[in-house]
Amino acid sequence: MKKLLSNCGILSSTGDEFNYIEKGYLAIDGKTISYIGTERPQGSFDLEKDMTGKMLIPGIVNAHTHSPMCLLRGVGSDLPLQSWLFDKVFPIEDRMTREDILAGSQLAILEMLACGTTSFTDMYMEPEATVETVARSGIKANICRPVQEFDSDEDPADNYRIRESLETFDKYQMSCDGRIRIDFCIHAEYTCTAPVAAHYARLCSEHGGNMHVHLSETKKEHQECVDKYGKTPAKWFADLGVFDSTAMAAHCVWVTDEDMEILRDKGVGVVHNPTSNMKLGSGFAPIQKMLDMGIKVALGTDGAASNNNLNMFEEMHLAAVIHNGYTGDPTIMKPETVLRMATVNGAYLQGREDTGELLVGKKADIAAIDLSSPHLFPLLDPLALICYSAQASDVCMTMVDGQILYEDGKFLTLDKDKIIADAAAAVKRLYG
Amino acid sequence: MKKLLSNCGILSSTGDEFNYIEKGYLAIDGKTISYIGTERPQGSFDLEKDMTGKMLIPGIVNAHTHSPMCLLRGVGSDLPLQSWLFDKVFPIEDRMTREDILAGSQLAILEMLACGTTSFTDMYMEPEATVETVARSGIKANICRPVQEFDSDEDPADNYRIRESLETFDKYQMSCDGRIRIDFCIHAEYTCTAPVAAHYARLCSEHGGNMHVHLSETKKEHQECVDKYGKTPAKWFADLGVFDSTAMAAHCVWVTDEDMEILRDKGVGVVHNPTSNMKLGSGFAPIQKMLDMGIKVALGTDGAASNNNLNMFEEMHLAAVIHNGYTGDPTIMKPETVLRMATVNGAYLQGREDTGELLVGKKADIAAIDLSSPHLFPLLDPLALICYSAQASDVCMTMVDGQILYEDGKFLTLDKDKIIADAAAAVKRLYG
Numbered sequence: 131m132k133k134l135l136s137n138c139g140i141l142s143s144t145g146d147e148f149n150y151i152e153k154g155y156l157a158i159d160g161k162t163i164s165y166i167g168t169e170r171p172q173g174s175f176d177l178e179k180d181m182t183g184k185m186l187i188p189g190i191v192n193a194h195t196h197s198p199m200c201l202l203r204g205v206g207s208d209l210p211l212q213s214w215l216f217d218k219v220f221p222i223e224d225r226m227t228r229e230d231i232l233a234g235s236q237l238a239i240l241e242m243l244a245c246g247t248t249s250f251t252d253m254y255m256e257p258e259a260t261v262e263t264v265a266r267s268g269i270k271a272n273i274c275r276p277v278q279e280f281d282s283d284e285d286p287a288d289n290y291r292i293r294e295s296l297e298t299f300d301k302y303q304m305s306c307d308g309r310i311r312i313d314f315c316i317h318a319e320y321t322c323t324a325p326v327a328a329h330y331a332r333l334c335s336e337h338g339g340n341m342h343v344h345l346s347e348t349k350k351e352h353q354e355c356v357d358k359y360g361k362t363p364a365k366w367f368a369d370l371g372v373f374d375s376t377a378m379a380a381h382c383v384w385v386t387d388e389d390m391e392i393l394r395d396k397g398v399g400v401v402h403n404p405t406s407n408m409k410l411g412s413g414f415a416p417i418q419k420m421l422d423m424g425i426k427v428a429l430g431t432d433g434a435a436s437n438n439n440l441n442m443f444e445e446m447h448l449a450a451v452i453h454n455g456y457t458g459d460p461t462i463m464k465p466e467t468v469l470r471m472a473t474v475n476g477a478y479l480q481g482r483e484d485t486g487e488l489l490v491g492k493k494a495d496i497a498a499i500d501l502s503s504p505h506l507f508p509l510l511d512p513l514a515l516i517c518y519s520a521q522a523s524d525v526c527m528t529m530v531d532g533q534i535l536y537e538d539g540k541f542l543t544l545d546k547d548k549i550i551a552d553a554a555a556a557v558k559r560l561y562g
Numbered sequence: 563m564k565k566l567l568s569n570c571g572i573l574s575s576t577g578d579e580f581n582y583i584e585k586g587y588l589a590i591d592g593k594t595i596s597y598i599g600t601e602r603p604q605g606s607f608d609l610e611k612d613m614t615g616k617m618l619i620p621g622i623v624n625a626h627t628h629s630p631m632c633l634l635r636g637v638g639s640d641l642p643l644q645s646w647l648f649d650k651v652f653p654i655e656d657r658m659t660r661e662d663i664l665a666g667s668q669l670a671i672l673e674m675l676a677c678g679t680t681s682f683t684d685m686y687m688e689p690e691a692t693v694e695t696v697a698r699s700g701i702k703a704n705i706c707r708p709v710q711e712f713d714s715d716e717d718p719a720d721n722y723r724i725r726e727s728l729e730t731f732d733k734y735q736m737s738c739d740g741r742i743r744i745d746f747c748i749h750a751e752y753t754c755t756a757p758v759a760a761h762y763a764r765l766c767s768e769h770g771g772n773m774h775v776h777l778s779e780t781k782k783e784h785q786e787c788v789d790k791y792g793k794t795p796a797k798w799f800a801d802l803g804v805f806d807s808t809a810m811a812a813h814c815v816w817v818t819d820e821d822m823e824i825l826r827d828k829g830v831g832v833v834h835n836p837t838s839n840m841k842l843g844s845g846f847a848p849i850q851k852m853l854d855m856g857i858k859v860a861l862g863t864d865g866a867a868s869n870n871n872l873n874m875f876e877e878m879h880l881a882a883v884i885h886n887g888y889t890g891d892p893t894i895m896k897p898e899t900v901l902r903m904a905t906v907n908g909a910y911l912q913g914r915e916d917t918g919e920l921l922v923g924k925k926a927d928i929a930a931i932d933l934s935s936p937h938l939f940p941l942l943d944p945l946a947l948i949c950y951s952a953q954a955s956d957v958c959m960t961m962v963d964g965q966i967l968y969e970d971g972k973f974l975t976l977d978k979d980k981i982i983a984d985a986a987a988a989v990k991r992l993y994g
Binding site for chain 2: 349
């Protein structure tokens with residue numbers, strides 16, 4: 131099927147940087163962008179949409195979240211971190227069934243599609259529930275089952291989470307024509323033993339898997355690792371072979387200069403989660419330094435329990451301003467940097483080099499911004515407008531692989547009313 | 563006219579704290595809230611609106627902005643502060659005529675009404691242009707003409723800005739039945755001489771005026787004042803009598819402990835502008851400390867040139883999370899604190915003690931939140947939901963003095979298309 135989007139602003143790409151076309155045409159052949167330009171392309175189209183007053187931007191990649199935690203939105207706000215986790219979050223998670231997790235991930239995908247998110251990386255229990263929703267919705271996702279181990283005597287071969295992770299990988303890796311990818315995942319240094327991490331890292335390498343970990347999110351976790359092992363979490367992971375696969379590390383707030391050298395040398399990507407890091411009081415990750423060193427940094431929301439939404443426009447806004455405030459330097463973290471973090475860098479960390487940019491030959495993963503609201507006028511600087519002025523609600527269309535999944539408040543592949551009803555039933559089960 | 567809003571969530575107030583009514587009724591008699599409760603009130607109503615699935619919150623007060631700077635949205639993003647101001651902003655402002663300022667403030671009021679803002683405090687040239695738009699729109703505003711003086715030999719009696727300030731005060735103070743208030747304003751210590759500040763401060767006291775200043779926004783400005791006068795800007799203002807009137811100081815990023823004691827002792831309110839302070843790299847104002855000392859702190863967007871919008875939901879979000887990140891303490895800046903800053907505290911600093919809360923007897927200044935979006939489910943904690951999860955676009959109705967000014971994307975007192983066209987003409991004049 132051939133489609134044409136006409137008369138719109140297009141935040142296209144030259145490969146290295148953004149190139150804004152004020153009024154142009156974007157054609158799609160099947161799943162792929164076949165033309166971008168200011169002249170109307172030759173040929174006939176099965177569908178032409180007049181997009182006057184709209185701007186096309188690359189689909190947003192939420193590179194780190196825990197989608198089912200939408201059901202915990204607002205739980206224990208403003209408690210100290212340990213009490214929030216142990217007294218509030220964990221007891222609820224312990225009660226969550228596969229049905230609840232399905233209800234939560236459905237709700238999350240609704241929210242993400244309405245915000246222009248075309249792909250996300252998810253870490254949670256019962257990954258098959260999320261696989262099911264992703265398959266149905268048309269969104270892209272890298273999904274993983276986090277591996278943990280608290281018993282130092284446990285034989286790695288007996289770890290049921292490793293078993294679940296591998297089963298999910300074998301069953302669903304590259305399913306839905308590659309829309310679904312299954313990652314490997316060690317939850318974190320402080321929730322795993324060295325033998326289990328090393329064993330699972332080998333399995334990841336053998337399977338050609340992509341590894342996803344939490345790394346040095348809090349000062350406490352970072353320091354306790356140094357106290358326990360005489361090395362930082364980054365060094366601990368590296369020494370156990372966890373970074374021998376392609377890998378991405380979420381948070382990285384407390385990484386040292388030496389840790390960043392490890393990440394760079396091992397090609398480990400980093401996912402910055404500014405709202406979560408601020409809200410939980412974790413601190414300021416040295417993002418500009420990582421970028422300057424050549425580390426690929428993407429952007430994520432973390433789960434809705436510590437955010438409390440999956441709004442990547444908020445993450446872009448925070449990433450663009452908080453580091454200025456922290457360093458006193460308003461010239462760092464430019465809009466183009468932040469927008470690349472939220473799109474092409476996220477796609478790269480997902481192993482999806484065929485998307486993340488509006489460029490001929492790339493997959494048609496696109497968000498359209500309705501420019502008609504007063505807060506988007508005047509349009510003097512398109513990148514600044516998206517990064518500082520736009521809200522997630524300005525997204526009027528979300529397209530994945532050339533298929534429109536969300537448009538003007540309507541979900542084309544999902545039944546919003548049923549999903550809200552399912553979520554309400556889950557909330558009733560979980561909270562009584 | 564008697565109105566009834568039915569079947570809605572109501573974030574009402576007990577005077578000291580918020581009290582959430584899950585499903586209730588709010589009645590309005592003329593401009594005033596006459597009933598709030600879970601039972602349907604007695605009597606008949608000229609208008610009844612079914613607000614099922616909506617939540618009423620107090621109208622938002624944007625306590626510090628420069629509304630006409632909407633026309634500078636996106637100008638010189640990410641330049642160093644001095645170059646942004648002197649090379650970009652000031653030359654454009656020098657070209658701005660009364661017509662441009664009118665176009666800018668109209669656009670700003672559109673944007674603010676769509677975001678649930680029912681009152682704002684504005685500092686800019688040509689205040690009559692803003693007065694005109696405020697009068698027509700139905701919104702509330704405290705408007706001031708900033709006084710500056712760079713010539714140390716200038717006789718204060720000759721300062722034309724003081725003349726304009728007083729003329730505006732005499733003509734419009736308490737006009738539109740008190741919707742419009744005219745404040746006094748010294749732009750900042752670094753843009754004024756001591757004799758002019760002292761002279762104007764006396765005039766403010768004599769007129770019973772409310773004083774509005776910028777205070778210790780940047781480290782540079784704060785330190786240069788100490789170097790020049792041997793005292794901080796707060797002490798400089800206090801010694802010149804500027805804080806002898808009721809007064810509010812915007813930013814206060816670099817105030818010392820002694821400065822905060824001055825502000826507390828003189829009853830000076832503070833307006834926190836988190837996005838602007840972050841984006842410009844100004845730093846973290848010690849807001850929790852001020853609140854703990856009993857200083858009234860409100861919230862503002864600053865101008866759209868340094869934000870780049872007038873979205874108070876973004877300000878609430880930032881105020882609620884960045885201080886956690888900066889101090890490492892997730893228990894500070896709770897949602898109720900932030901929501902009070904954005905409503906009743908702002909109203910108090912405007913001298914409007916008859917509004918800012920949903921309480922019988924207060925003015926019906928109300929924003930309604932449409933709860934139907936996926937990112938607002940589940941509603942486990944109404945204050946956390948508004949502060950962390952909601953977007954400005956979730957506002958579906960804005961009411962001032964009992965009159966609906968904005969509803970479901972429509973402006974009832976302003977012509978959006980004409981305002982956008984006026985703004986486009988101004989942009990053409992300013993940028994060619």
